[in-house]
Amino acid sequence: MLNELLFRFASWLDTFQSSTDLHESLYMYSWVESAHVLTLMLFLGMLLVIDLRLLGVAFRNIPASKIVERLDKPMMIGFIVMVISGALLFYAIPVRSTQSIWFRIKVVLLIAAGVNAFLIRKMTRSSAMKAWDNDPVPPKRIRVGAALSLGLWTLVIGAGRSMAYDWWDCTKELPYFMYWAAGCVNEMAAFEQ
Amino acid sequence: MDVVFFFQWLDASMLAEFSKSSSGIFAVVQTIHIASMVVLGGMLLLGDLRMLNVVLSDVPSSLVIENTKKWIYLALVFIILSGIYEASAIAMKLAYNSFFFAKMAGLSMGIVFILSLRSAVYRRAPGLVYPEGSSQTLSQSDTLRPWIVKLVAVTNLLIWFGVASSGRWIGFS
Numbered sequence: 001m002l003n004e005l006l007f008r009f010a011s012w013l014d015t016f017q018s019s020t021d022l023h024e025s026l027y028m029y030s031w032v033e034s035a036h037v038l039t040l041m042l043f044l045g046m047l048l049v050i051d052l053r054l055l056g057v058a059f060r061n062i063p064a065s066k067i068v069e070r071l072d073k074p075m076m077i078g079f080i081v082m083v084i085s086g087a088l089l090f091y092a093i094p095v096r097s098t099q100s101i102w103f104r105i106k107v108v109l110l111i112a113a114g115v116n117a118f119l120i121r122k123m124t125r126s127s128a129m130k131a132w133d134n135d136p137v138p139p140k141r142i143r144v145g146a147a148l149s150l151g152l153w154t155l156v157i158g159a160g161r162s163m164a165y166d167w168w169d170c171t172k173e174l175p176y177f178m179y180w181a182a183g184c185v186n187e188m189a190a191f192e193q
Numbered sequence: 194m195d196v197v198f199f200f201q202w203l204d205a206s207m208l209a210e211f212s213k214s215s216s217g218i219f220a221v222v223q224t225i226h227i228a229s230m231v232v233l234g235g236m237l238l239l240g241d242l243r244m245l246n247v248v249l250s251d252v253p254s255s256l257v258i259e260n261t262k263k264w265i266y267l268a269l270v271f272i273i274l275s276g277i278y279e280a281s282a283i284a285m286k287l288a289y290n291s292f293f294f295a296k297m298a299g300l301s302m303g304i305v306f307i308l309s310l311r312s313a314v315y316r317r318a319p320g321l322v323y324p325e326g327s328s329q330t331l332s333q334s335d336t337l338r339p340w341i342v343k344l345v346a347v348t349n350l351l352i353w354f355g356v357a358s359s360g361r362w363i364g365f366s
Binding site: 030033034037038040041042044045046047048049052058059061062066067070071074154157158161162165167 | 217248
């Protein structure tokens, strides 16, 4: 049901001429993709500094609140550019992206990383932070959150990178489960006949 | 100078044989390459933006730079090792790719720049880039003019932006 809805939505996006134009443009698609990859350094670079401080392995002599608060703005600027460029990349190739197992894994990881970031944000914005702000090594729950954040974002990079490969594309001969997981609606129907 | 022989040697090496045999491992190495790029880019950005007084302007710049150093070196090691692995799989394609040579020239320039000029200039950054009243402020005679420090920061950002974008364009060409 969800697979069909997603497929219909992607097929509808695919009918727009601007989607085809963006995908087939000589330079624009490459520029958008480059912006998406290069902004990683701003968004994830700042996030890395925050997470390393919250893990207690770097910037230990700088109060954690300073790192968290001051790097929030550049990090969010990077995040916004990544979301816009990511949406454009999806818009350029909507059907293949929707039916990519790696894209689906990436979305699930992004949601998990988002929930984790929300929880870390809550813990680092509370008044309880004053108790450990200057400690070189923050409390265990903060360190666990920071380690999870680093791990999840590394997996997001890996899933994003793997989207370029056609290992489990719908056009390949795959087990039914893989067709279902990737949302290969037509192939699933052919399998059932 | 004709360097095609080097790429021919790399293409015939055992490393190339291995890297061409598994696209799964190749994708993992690509992920390591990008993740290391995030570490390097993030740490360089932090240091340079600090020197431009854009972020952490109330934290002594020496503290920021000191903390980023080992991560920069560590990231460079991973970038170079994973880069050699990636290059071995497409050695003959790279031998005739101008973006690859642009990236290598930029990378060499960037490494020399951060080890020499950037490091030397940031060590002698003036009071402006330290918080007021900090005990770490150098005396006037030992410091450089703020515009020199900022020029080095902007130059460094431009060099590494060039390296990363030419690297990305290897894939498109």
